[in-house]
């Protein structure tokens with residue numbers, strides 16, 4: 001089965017979210033894209049919903065087994081990462097370079113990658129999103145015991 005991917009953003013990240021949605025639309029590794037907004041067609045009160053709603057919603061979808069991974073955007077990527085990390089079992093990180101994107105999976109088994117529309121160029125963001133989807137955590141690797149400390153702490 002392919003990756004069930006959540007894409008989300010606040011108002012400050014919506015342009016990148018929509019661009020990545022387009023870029024990943026025909027990616028054969030993805031079986032489903034779940035766009036949790038915000039969207040430009042939203043009512044003003046929904047469009048301006050702050051970043052915590054986006055990060056928490058994405059984290060809940062993963063926690064509840066309805067999605068596998070999420071790529072989220074806000075101004076910096078920081079707010080949506082903090083919010084997603086509030087959900088039990090979620091490992092979310094902001095990353096704007098290729099090495100960190102790789103290690104976020106191979107070292108940390110992150111389910112959520114976040115980027116900032118005010119920080120990184122859109123072409124690089126799109127490339128990093130595609131790279132990130134190509135990495136798979138190895139549960140037999142030396143990193144697995146380190147991740148397990150986190151999951152044991154959270155009891156999930």
Ligand SMILES: O=C[C@H](O)[C@H](O)COP(=O)(O)O
Pocket residue numbers: 010012013051074075076077078079080
């Ligand atoms: O981390 C927060 C985000 O960058 C958000 O999009 C902008 O938040 P601010 O308006 O509080 O700077």
